[in-house]
Amino acid sequence: MDKFTTLTGVxxxxxxxxxxTDMIIPK
Known part of the structure; x- marks a missing residue:
């Protein structure tokens, strides 16, 4: 989950x- 937190910060x-944002966070 640490990776996801980092992506959220970015x-x-x-x-x-x-x-x-859509590219970084797949739905």
């Missing part, structure tokens, strides 16, 4: 571009 600034 996704925070990228959240400006929702496209990048």
């Amino acid at each position: 996704a925070a600034p990228l959240e400006i571009d929702n496209v990048d």
Whole structure:
């Protein structure tokens, strides 16, 4: 789960571009 937490931290600034967020966090 540590990896997921790291991705979430990285996704925070990228959240400006929702496209990048979708790429980082698969649904």
